[in-house]
Amino acid sequence: MTAIWRNKENQMCKIAPPGGAEFHDVAIIGGGVVGCATARRFALAGAKVVLLEKGSDILSGASKANSAILHTGFDAPAGSLELELVRAGREEYLSICGDLGLSIVETGALVCAWTPEQAGMLEAIAAQGVENGIAALRVISAATARGLAPALSQTLQAAVEVMGEHVIDPWSAPLAYITQAMALGATVLRNCEVLSGRFEGEWHLETTQGIIKAGAVVNAAGLFGDVVDSRLGFEPEFEIRPRKGQFIVLDKAAARHVPKIVLPVPTEITKGIVICPTAFGNVLVGPTAEEQEDRTRATVETATLEMLKDHAGRLIPALADMPVTAVYAGLRPASEKKAYRIAVRPEKRAITLGGIRSTGLSAALGLGQHALGLYETFASLPAAPDSPPTPGMPNLTETQPRDWQKPDHGEIVCHCELVTKREIEAALNSPLPPGDFGGLRRRTRAGMGRCQGFYCNARLAEMTRGRFEAALDVPGKDDL
Amino acid sequence: MTRPDADAIVIGGGPAGVAAAIAMRRQGVERVILLDREQTLGGATRHCGHSPFGMLEFGRIYIGGAYGRKLESAALQAGIDVRPGHSVVDLGTDGRLTVSNAQGVESLLARRILVTTGAREAPRSARLLPGDRPLGIVTTGTLQSYVAFHGLMPFRRPVILGSELVSQSALLTCLTHGARPVAMVETTPHPLARAPFNWLPRLAGVPFYPSARVVDIIGRQRVEAIRIVQEDGNEMVLECDGLLLTGQFTPEAALVRNAGMALDTDTGGPAVDQDGRCANPLYFAAGNVLRPIETGGWAFREGRAVGTAIARDLLQQPVETAPIAVLHDDPVKLVVPNLLRKGGGPHNALSSFQLRFTRRARGCLMLEVDGRTVFERSGLWTPERRVLVPMPAGVTEANHVHFRFREES
Missing domain, CATH: 3.50.50.60 (FAD/NAD(P)-binding domain)
Known part of the structure; x- marks a missing residue:
């Protein structure tokens, strides 16, 4: 079973493969981290899965921009479904990451109080953590906190130390989930937008690639969760209110000053701006929380980026002179309520995983388990495969040996992130090759470093010629 | 060992x-x-x-x-x-x-x-430019790598950001490789390249917008337009398929x-x-x-x-002497060498101090060595131009070396 179809020129075909009209047990709408994790869970349970992604690659929406933290759930609302799924998702991640070749970095976190008012809230934060079942956290003095992270500013008042918080590779993880699902027979269709659906004992989904038939649907459409629900003929139970987050990434030299995830005391609206080491050896500062109407456009603003830079330099003075490597912005699929918006419609064999506003990366595997549990209330699956394949991801993080450290890598193409020719070729020829340049960057880190492609962009344009519908180069009249 | x-x-x-x-x-x-x-x-x-x-x-x-x-x-x-x-x-x-x-x-x-x-x-990120992050935003070096190594072009109708000498070179690369720049945009009131290089945009019929900031980059997959605002508040949307970051x-x-x-x-x-x-x-x-x-x-x-x-x-x-730092006042942007070590040989590898200015300024540049002014020169100083001050004899033995500037209105 191949999910990728190429024509003679090795270009991605836009038409559905022959057999696209075949029957699937479940169609998952949306190739973000939640969709990928859910596809994996259903495939592991023996379902014939099809994943429908509107973008030219998976992780095109909310999942492409996040803070890459695997949360413990210490600050989630007590007794909430979100807390339950964050904990379940984290636990499953920790149990499968070794088999799937996914790195984790156990940094721990410090919730930092910078004012006496904030310091007064730390006991409550710690108590909430204990109530949430997180034993490994404690209120510590500023001096103790600076013992753990010496670069923190002298203005620090006190902190809560949270052990067991991790940073992970936020793109390899969902890619591993969907790759494992594909190894179990799942089909991935990209550039495939669901336009409408009707249920007549089974689902007939009208998509930009023709009719897809499935026994059940899972709506994991993220920023378009409510839109997809209404396209399926449902009265949406929630309304997506996109919340933009802007980030800056500081160069690798910054990492030695940020050994721990530095969290602010959260407010009602947002967890606040985090200063956080990444698994790739950089430091990330963000996100902001800005409500907006637009569901696709996530712009960065100069003043906000400057604010993030100043913020980092104020809390950790050594970061003030660090060069900005990258800037980005993402939209979180928040809704009008804080809680996850999960809906199940057994009579229509439909499940909606909506409003996963900020803990999606941590909770994704838990959401997959939860969706399967909901499915089993109205349908059953044939026996699960005995020993599922565990396709390993190539390591992109600084915690494990990288490809450039191994013989015969060809050459280093991206010098800033030390990405080899062999890694790029492997990604281009993987079971789910990138559908666009962003997908290549997420799969290899090529072009993600401090020069942002000054040295390697032209080479990448050449290496990816004919691969992407949105090519890096623009042919002129004479060249055609 | x-x-x-x-x-x-x-x-x-x-x-x-x-x-x-x-x-x-x-x-x-x-x-x-x-x-x-x-x-x-x-x-x-x-x-x-x-x-x-x-x-x-x-x-x-x-x-x-x-x-x-x-x-x-x-x-x-x-x-x-x-x-x-x-x-x-x-x-x-x-x-x-x-x-x-x-x-x-x-x-x-x-x-x-x-x-x-x-x-x-500097790439787009380090410049903290606002807007979308589509394909087609490249530097001169990248553009010239496309052309020289692969025979490709990253765009056909770019807006060029910058007016340094390298920007004029970027403009030439465009014109000789089938691209037609839409405009050249610079934040300062004057082009940074000196004549006759700064005549190039006009000769090529490419409009030059001084005192202008990029306030938005628009484009989902590829750059579709750049929005700029000039000092007088005049706002313009420049339709294009790329943004060329120069200098x-x-x-x-x-x-x-x-x-x-x-x-x-x-x-x-x-x-x-x-x-x-x-x-x-x-x-x-x-x-x-x-x-x-x-x-x-x-x-x-x-x-x-x-x-x-x-x-x-x-x-x-290897020498063990700790160096002293060479200091400077605004609007001097930088000095090379920025350290001095005592006890060096008679011939320094770098025989002059090299300076740059942050902005256009008229005034007197002075070199003060251990409190004594040993060099001064008045004039109009402009950014991105090389300024050389010969190293006075014995300067490497000094304890305080400081470039001062007295601005004249």
């Missing part, structure tokens, strides 16, 4: 690195290794299709890749162990380098290390920064003394990694001078 793999290792095979390596060999240094992460030597000159290189150093003109090939043959002829395809990934304080090549990782130890890693243009060079000093070695915050490159020696006396630096930016010919001569100083330094133990 482990026997070093080389007397000196040069990191980066552009004009400065090759010139330094050749100079060291001529001075009798036996084992010189030259590492370059690319497959061919030449550094930035490889993709500069318009600038002629080599007249002063080789007595004739070479264009683009030909200059790199000439450097390579000169290096081999001089008996240098040239190793292309070798990326240095870590600098050890003891002179041990971690190097990756196609065979894997190796460790190389040298008695002295010279960093000649050059400079590059704003920044030293490629990440190796030095990541190793925790001292960087000069004004230049962005390693801090060096009068011989190009860093705070860590096993390390030297030369060429455009010292300051953004100079010509290839300048880098070659600077490399040659620092290479000669390294050869001299290899005859003795």
Whole structure:
């Protein structure tokens, strides 16, 4: 079973493969981290899965921009479904990451109080953590906190130390989930937008690639969760209110000053701006929380980026002179309520995983388990495969040996992130090759470093010629 | 103690690195290794299709890749162990380098290390430009790599941001490779390149917008438009398919920064003394990694001078003298060398202080050595122009060296 179809020129075909009209047990709408994790869970349970992604690659929406933290759930609302799924998702991640070749970095976190008012809230934060079942956290003095992270500013008042918080590779993880699902027979269709659906004992989904038939649907459409629900003929139970987050990434030299995830005391609206080491050896500062109407456009603003830079330099003075490597912005699929918006419609064999506003990366595997549990209330699956394949991801993080450290890598193409020719070729020829340049960057880190492609962009344009519908180069009249 | 793999290792095979390596060999240094992460030597000159290189150093003109090939043959002829395809990934304080090549990782130890890693243009992220992040936003260096190495173009109707000399070069690259720039945009009121280069946009019929800021980049997959605002509040949407970021060079000093070695915050490159020696006396630096930016010919001569100083330094133990910092007032942007060490030889590798200004300013530039003004010159000073102040005799023995500026309205 191949999910990728190429024509003679090795270009991605836009038409559905022959057999696209075949029957699937479940169609998952949306190739973000939640969709990928859910596809994996259903495939592991023996379902014939099809994943429908509107973008030219998976992780095109909310999942492409996040803070890459695997949360413990210490600050989630007590007794909430979100807390339950964050904990379940984290636990499953920790149990499968070794088999799937996914790195984790156990940094721990410090919730930092910078004012006496904030310091007064730390006991409550710690108590909430204990109530949430997180034993490994404690209120510590500023001096103790600076013992753990010496670069923190002298203005620090006190902190809560949270052990067991991790940073992970936020793109390899969902890619591993969907790759494992594909190894179990799942089909991935990209550039495939669901336009409408009707249920007549089974689902007939009208998509930009023709009719897809499935026994059940899972709506994991993220920023378009409510839109997809209404396209399926449902009265949406929630309304997506996109919340933009802007980030800056500081160069690798910054990492030695940020050994721990530095969290602010959260407010009602947002967890606040985090200063956080990444698994790739950089430091990330963000996100902001800005409500907006637009569901696709996530712009960065100069003043906000400057604010993030100043913020980092104020809390950790050594970061003030660090060069900005990258800037980005993402939209979180928040809704009008804080809680996850999960809906199940057994009579229509439909499940909606909506409003996963900020803990999606941590909770994704838990959401997959939860969706399967909901499915089993109205349908059953044939026996699960005995020993599922565990396709390993190539390591992109600084915690494990990288490809450039191994013989015969060809050459280093991206010098800033030390990405080899062999890694790029492997990604281009993987079971789910990138559908666009962003997908290549997420799969290899090529072009993600401090020069942002000054040295390697032209080479990448050449290496990816004919691969992407949105090519890096623009042919002129004479060249055609 | 482990026997070093080389007397000196040069990191980066552009004009400065090759010139330094050749100079060291001529001075009798036996084992010189030259590492370059690319497959061919030449550094930035490889993709500069318009600038002629080599007249002063080789007595004739070479264009683009030909200059790199000439450097390579000169290096081999001089008996240098040239190793292309070798990326240095870590600098050890003891002179041990971690190097990756196609065979894997190796460790190389040298008695002295010279960093000649050059400079590059600031990308969109470092400029904190607003808007979407679509395809088609590239620097001049990237554009010229598209053209020179692969025969490709990243856009056909770009807006050019910047008006330095390199911006005019970028404009030429566009015009000679089937692209038609929509406009040239600069934040300052005057073009930064001097006449006659700054006439180029007008000659080519490309509108020039001074005192303008980019306030939005619009485009889902590829750049579709740029929104700019001029000083008078006039706002314009320029439809285009790319944004060409030119100039704003920044030293490629990440190796030095990541190793925790001292960087000069004004230049962005390693801090060096009068011989190009860093705070860590096993390390030297030369060429455009010292300051953004100079010509290839300048880098070659600077490399040659620092290479000669390294050869001299290899005859003795590494110096232990702590350097003093050279200070400066606003609007002086940077000074190279930014350190001075006492007890050096009679001939400094760098015989002048090189200065740049942050902005256009009229006034008197003065050099104060231990409280005494030893140099002053009045005039109009402009950004991105080289200013040279000869090093007065004995300045390296001073305790306080300070460039002052008295602005005249």
